[in-house]
Amino acid sequence: MHNNKSFRMKLLALSVAAACSGAVYSAEEASDKEKAEDDGVPVITVTARKTSENLQEVPVAVTALNNLEMEARGIELITEVQQYSPNTTLQKSRGTNSTMTAFIRGVGQQDPLWGYEPGVGIYIDDVYIARPQGAVLDILNIERVEVLRGPQGTLYGKNTIGGAVKYITKEMTGDAELGFKTTLGSYNQRDVKLTGQYPITDSLYVGFGAASLKRDGFGEFLQSDIPNQDRENYNKDVFASRVTLEYRPSDEFFFRFKWDKTEDDSNSKGGYRLLPSILTNAPVPDSVYDSYTSLPTWNLVEVEGVSFTAQWDLTENTSLKYVVSSRDNYSPTNIDFDNTAIRIFDVPAVYDDKQETQEIQLNHSGDGYNFVAGYYYLNAESCGLFDAILEEFGQSLSLPGLTREVSGCSHSQSNAAYAQGSFDLSQDWSMTLGVRYTNDEKHAVVRNGLIFDTVYPWSNWVPGYTRPEGELVPVVLNDSEDWSRFTPRIGVEYSYNEDVMFFASYAEGFKSGTFNPRASTAEPAADPEVVDSFEIGMKSDWGRNFRANVTLFALEHKDRQYISVLPGETSADLNQRLGNIGLSESTGIEAELTYVSSRNLTFDAAIGFIDSDFKEVLDTDPVTGETFDKSDRFTISNTPELTFNLGAKYTMESSVGDFVFNTSYYYRDDYVLFEEDSLLTQDGYGLVNFSVNWYSYTSNWTAGLHIKNLTDEEYKIGGYQFVTPDPSDPTNVSLYTPGLGGDNTLIGYYGDPRTISLTVGYQF
Template sequence: MHTISKSGLRCALLATVSVATLFASSAAQAQSAAPLASAQAGAQAAASTGDGAAKDAGQKVSDDTMREIIVTAQFRSQKLQDTPLAITAVDSALLEARNQTDISQIAAQAPNVQMTQMGGAFGASMAVYIRGIGQYDFNPAYEPGVGMYVDDVYYASLTGSIMDLLDLERVEVLRGPQGTLTGRNSIGGAIKMFSMPPEAEDSGSFEAAYGARNRIDLRGSMNFALTDNLFARVAGVYKRQDGYVDQIDYGCANPDNALGITAKPSTPSNCVMDKLGEKGYAGVRGALRFNPNDKLDWTVIGDYSYEKHTNAANVLTIDDTSKTDGINFICGKRCTYADFYVPAGGDASQSYSMPNETMFTGWGVSSNLKYDFTDTLKLQSITAYRAWHTTFGTDDDFTPDPNIVGGGYNDIKFHFFSQELRLSGSVGTVADWTVGGYYSDQKTVYFTRQDIRYIDYAYCGGLGVCNLQFTGNDPVNADTKALFGTVMLHPTSDLNVTAGIRYTKEHKDYTFVRKAFDGGTLNDAFGVGLLDGSTANYDGSRVDWRISADYHFTPDFMGYATVSTGFKGGGVVARPFTRLQAVNGAFDPETLTAYEMGFKTDFFHHMLRVNVAAFYNDYKNIQLPISDCSVLDEVEPGTDTNTCAAVTNAGDGHMYGAELEVSANPVDGLDFDASLSYINGAWDNIADVVGGSIKVGDPITTPNWRWSMGVQYRADLGNSGSLTPRLDLNGLSKQSQGRLTLTSPLDYIPAYMLANARLTWKNANEDLAISFEVQNLFDKYYLLPLRFTAVYGAAGTGYSTVGRPREWAVSINKKF
């Protein structure tokens, strides 16, 4: 038998990593892709079973080579490499190394994951997609497609999902439907964040950063041992940064314009009224943990967050001058003429301004109680209440043209209660099982003031331009009940078979309130006034299931195969224009059956990790926007009954793809991680009511490719500490923005790559660190997907969100 020295192993590993790097780079040049690999993990760990979220979850259990992360995706603590799911797990050390401080940045290391901070007409919300499945519309009539969880508590809305990664222990990104594990609305996958638990020691940390555009970040946490069995932890964050898109006063910058728009009195001499894309965030979290013995572990968490900043960094990217008085209102790459100003007209007796900023306040409290009856029978109870309030204004046409008025003011209040019970146990070494139940009750009150004066259709009765001006104050109720169970069988020491089932029953009702601006009866040419007092209802149920088998061919090589289902909840039409569109507008859940195979493996004594997954999704009853509402208004198909902004089950399709994650520690101090993902698919059928905005033959999801790579090297300086440079690259191939009209070709955002660099010095005790970082190192100009073109047909305009330019920052971190 030949033997290989450790140095020989490291040489072989370096060659392997070089090949992997070349492969990722070549694939990126061929197309591109985004976000980064999983966290470093490796070494050996003893994973406890059956505790629903065990005490050692997330802890790294060895300092040898790569760190192992313990995850709880299957209701029990397991090593990441032993879990037969496609999971990207990121621990606090990697979050710190990359200086990732909000949830949208997590996409930078998870294959086939896209998180886009919304803006403009969508407020403080996040569009989250995994493997091409998600949701972008914040309206409470619709449901998310990716489940978001903090400390096992479900966040039921897209609004408020732009969360700071405050004092986190780890993040688990589960790809593929999680219908039996996390339930409804995890059809694409789930993102689970776990905060640092209070521990039996006194400790703390504080970090301060200053950077480009007056960036100020303050973060800190403290842990206290109040008694021998009562521990507390508190953490806080404050972020502030100027915006990077100039909001320019059109009259000031163009004093002799044809529309006669004059400068506003308060505009400064440089004509810049404000800057869009600001940061303004503050949050605090406190936790108490009672752990009197080995049986009881009870943690209560409370949190509060506050946001106030200008709207997202949107710029006008489309302007059909035939509809905008012959004037091109496109200002430039990082400026806009949008003024959020509404002149008098229609029911608006006086002119007024919409706010160009977003405000959000949210708070919540949760209880996580674990009790071990015996070593093999454990109970977990998760109780939570959350509430938030947000306001934001919109300028739908995104121009200062007083003849094209479209905008709204939105004020939304949200309340959510949830209760989950899990009972877990084991039958010797033969099986582990979990059964449980879940209940949630949700209420939203959505106040809006809509002022739309650009519509010019035949059904205006020959009046030319129709004014659609109304206020709404809509209560929306939703509740969910579920029962679930999972069993893991162990026929041999190397083979595991998992089966799960979940039954879900859901209800939603949406009452439409439509009044005139003065609070009186709304008389309009559209029929919107007849909506007042109408209620739309949806009721449905669903059974999801999962079967999985995994086999350990060696202690360091595990293969698995899974078939699973998931669904995104049904709902009602959020923006009806007639009473019949509302009462007939209920739609069913969209459903997914996923087939997945993969393997997880470690090489060279845990110096190299390679995880691969391949999947096929059968996607049914897809909820799509339609252009023909005759099916809801109960008239002949194709009849022009009114404006249509409905959603219904209108398509089927399929998707397939593959994902590669690599992490390596080839020599002491050198860490490498990378990911590469591919996804493709096709629409199998599209209902005629969609009207051509989506066609068979269009890509069902883009971008096809995402890739990432990160490398860092810790240079030991002896008594002077250490110096660690780090470079992260990520990119993606072109991605579709849809089409402007039914006859237009698809538009695409070109492929791009982003680079981030960071240099960190730590002292010898590693309790003091000073870092210098540059984000978007090469100052790449790029647009985020999901542009707003809802008013293009009437106003001829559309706007997009600009990615952040190059930014620098210096930070100091002290641990004690």
């Protein structure tokens, strides 16, 4: 065990940081391939096509980071992987720490409300995660993360029109192991992680992982009308645990049972008021991490899942795999949209999601060909309730209060069959063909209505509150719909030599249709979205010291689903409609470069450029009934035109061990946070990160010092806008017409400030 650990540490110290192309290192491949030696670029193994392959032989735009590289950079959350993947946005959403906003190449889903479908698929060990709540995963017992850019409409299929993010945990070695890490850092960060495995018999192993992750807030709630509550803002309080059983009765059979649970008790996040309130005298806070609230600050995200995998190697070249899983997600949350100490626009909400999946997969490789085929099934129910409390507006109308309550469930079933194969046409040419048939069925129930009182989801949500019994608002939508589609993939590959491959491909992505979870009438469902994508790329190693992977792409995003806010008689109206209104196009380039300057020094770069525009956005004039194009008012959200990461790693050998220095500069160009008439724009910014890690020669001790956002940049990652520019002077951004609730609600949520942490670990 000690020798194995030392080998892994030495391999880390001498191999490529490769932030752009990541690294999954295989000891067997390192000994078999000359170019994987210490002074050259490494062999990287990925499972992007559901079989283990050398990254340089996979005709797909993939970024991979393994556990050692993430450890060396101090990566703690899956969202940090966005810095190493071109044209990728993975960020914590507004209002909570655990909800994911994911966009790849301008395709994603901004609104995390129940019933909506994501545009980027999140997977844990081949199990699809249907909801963004709880998708911001902490790095624990992980083998690697893979980011697949572009539609994955054949092998993954379900809502991967933008791409897929794969979180892959470690398989056990069969050795008895125990390791711990503890981290102390700024804002009183205090993390403890414990992982291990133990062989019960020669063929039965048990593994476990547990983590307590705590940190004080970056800011505070300056005012609150609820006494005796925690006023920390942007704090962290997470406990995560996992247990795995693996059984290998023979060389042909493998079984794995996994259980995981995460409980996030971090406070709800308060946003920063970008405009002074016109209904209160509270000033705009001095810090972007400070806020005001009239809601409780408690928040909860509970995620629990189990899965079972059985694999049978029928022959040396043929295997059969079965994966079944079940996941539950429960999240009561407090979102103060107006971020004042009075009830102008408060939204307490509850999310309750369940899903079951099954997949049967056949893998076969032959002489000059291989293929993957399978069947996939998803049964999911996504439910929720929110109360939009407009108490101040209601009191201005001489009412005791005013609340618009919306609740309901969306039940979906998805069945899919897929097959994809690659085969050699000649010594230098090969072809990839794939197809997936998907059938999605949905049934939705929506309740929506006004309540002339102040209402919360349940009794004692705030101290002393009693909720009336029964359903408080009527059912406005109760409907079912189904959709089906074939999504193909076709590609051709040319091997110029054993180190340079060119490829071209066409792929189609399919995102399910859906009903409007905020419907106020029995409106029809929106149709599915479709993405057609073309890629031309190169995977290349030039000598043993330089790697260049480059992809050019063009995509057309058709039938974009969008929520439009309809004008009402008063600002208390929350009428919205969902429809297919848009067509957008994107073209771009992605380059992932690695240069091994010497045995001890490596440079890397990940560069993405994208030109994205709405070409058509059709709407109907409510007065004349005429259709018109308003694409000039729309911008692709969460999609900077330019992203790049420049990094360097230097290994310094000493008598007490290896010191590995990592530094990087990550830049994101300016971007908007909303698609239509966005008032929230983030200017371009750069993040400087620095790490130094020490690996002992004589023991299994490790230590790492990590500084993130060294220059303490402030940058928006989310927000709310419920104001419009004053029509009398739309060029003057200081003049606004109040929106829902009657106040100037323009709110920003921000990424983490500068943090410093020290991690110490030991492997028994």
